[in-house]
Amino acid sequence: MRKVSAAISLFVFWVLLSGHFTPFLLTAGAVSAFAVVVFARRLELVDPEGHPVDFSGSALRYWPWLGVEIVKSAWDVSRLIVDPKLPISPTLVRVKPTQVSAVGRVVYANSITLTPGTVTVVAGREEFLVHAITRAGAESLAAGDMDRRVTRFEGTR
Amino acid sequence: MTLAGILAFGLLSLGGVFCVIGAVGLLRMPDFYTRMHAASVIETLGAGLVIAGLIVQAGFTLASAKLVILALLIFFASPTATHALAKVAHESGVEPVARAREGEEAP
Amino acid sequence: MIYAPAIVALVVTLALAMARAFLGPTLFDRALAANAIGTVAMLLLAVLEFLTGRPEYTDLALVYGLLNIVGTIAVLKFFRVGDLGQEGTVEEGESR
Numbered sequence: 001m002r003k004v005s006a007a008i009s010l011f012v013f014w015v016l017l018s019g020h021f022t023p024f025l026l027t028a029g030a031v032s033a034f035a036v037v038v039f040a041r042r043l044e045l046v047d048p049e050g051h052p053v054d055f056s057g058s059a060l061r062y063w064p065w066l067g068v069e070i071v072k073s074a075w076d077v078s079r080l081i082v083d084p085k086l087p088i089s090p091t092l093v094r095v096k097p098t099q100v101s102a103v104g105r106v107v108y109a110n111s112i113t114l115t116p117g118t119v120t121v122v123a124g125r126e127e128f129l130v131h132a133i134t135r136a137g138a139e140s141l142a143a144g145d146m147d148r149r150v151t152r153f154e155g156t157r
Numbered sequence: 158m159t160l161a162g163i164l165a166f167g168l169l170s171l172g173g174v175f176c177v178i179g180a181v182g183l184l185r186m187p188d189f190y191t192r193m194h195a196a197s198v199i200e201t202l203g204a205g206l207v208i209a210g211l212i213v214q215a216g217f218t219l220a221s222a223k224l225v226i227l228a229l230l231i232f233f234a235s236p237t238a239t240h241a242l243a244k245v246a247h248e249s250g251v252e253p254v255a256r257a258r259e260g261e262e263a264p
Numbered sequence: 265m266i267y268a269p270a271i272v273a274l275v276v277t278l279a280l281a282m283a284r285a286f287l288g289p290t291l292f293d294r295a296l297a298a299n300a301i302g303t304v305a306m307l308l309l310a311v312l313e314f315l316t317g318r319p320e321y322t323d324l325a326l327v328y329g330l331l332n333i334v335g336t337i338a339v340l341k342f343f344r345v346g347d348l349g350q351e352g353t354v355e356e357g358e359s360r
């Protein structure tokens with residue numbers, strides 16, 4: 001099932017990138033998608049990590065919230081940059097991720113980094129070391145709202 | 158100019174403004190770690206707004222689909238690159254300034 | 265000319281990021297500036313597509329983006345390990 005879905009996604013990707021609808025190119029795309037899935041299966045890459053289609057539903061709920069967070073914190077960082085006094089207070093903070101799977105922790109670490117103002121410096125199994133540009137940013141991350149949302153993202157497939 | 162054209166103009170110009178703000182931060186910030194935060198403004202809000210403006214301009218075409226793929230590539234790849242940079246810098250002993258003051262260079 | 269302000273802003277961004285790449289002071293500042301330059305170059309290529317009406321530029325931007333991340337990781341790995349062929353060090357307790 002996962003292989004079929006991977007092949008279909010690859011074929012859609014081919015069509016979007018090529019933009020030509022001649023029979024030859026469509027056939028070549030289908031053959032390429034099939035060949036890639038066959039090779040990926042031999043390499044054992046078609047697993048929940050390689051083709052995480054299970055997360056589509058929760059991603060649709062999580063991404064809009066993440067987008068709003070990114071805009072808010074990008075605006076805060078922009079205000080810091082244009083402020084003549086440069087009122088930054090760089091802080092290193094350790095947070096404990098509550099996700100159980102590697103995918104969940106990667107999503108959490110990537111979300112922290114994608115949000116301007118916080119960057120995951122070390123992403124371990126038990127603990128993340130996060131550099132925040134302001135003390136307030138570090139404190140709001142330590143409050144754990146994003147952590148809870150990623151855990152929910154991971155849990156509801 | 159059509160309404161979509163005006164919207165596209167606004168998004169593109171705003172995206173450009175955030176790119177410049179991010180680049181100014183890249184120059185103004187006192188040490189490597191704080192500069193990283195400035196660069197992520199370019200990669201999120203700057204890139205996002207410019208691509209959104211182009212998508213509005215293109216309408217519902219194949220070009221917009223490619224632009225969406227471009228945006229997804231930036232949003233998935235840039236945190237990975239930033240994290241790799243931060244991790245290697247941390248392991249190589251680049252110390253973050255604890256309480257950065259203006260005009261102070263990282264040790 | 266709805267693209268003029270965006271293009272001017274992107275070129276100014278390129279110049280400022282280039283200045284950071286020259287100033288350094290550490291290797292990582294330069295790598296960070298190179299990464300930002302790559303992102304801005306992608307955006308510039310995407311805008312160029314609409315300016316010139318040639319749809320090939322988005323494909324160039326996609327390829328540039330892929331090369332950008334591979335290049336950044338390659339430079340980092342080279343300076344961390346000193347060899348591109350060697351296996352990376354795996355942290356203790358890190359899952360593969």
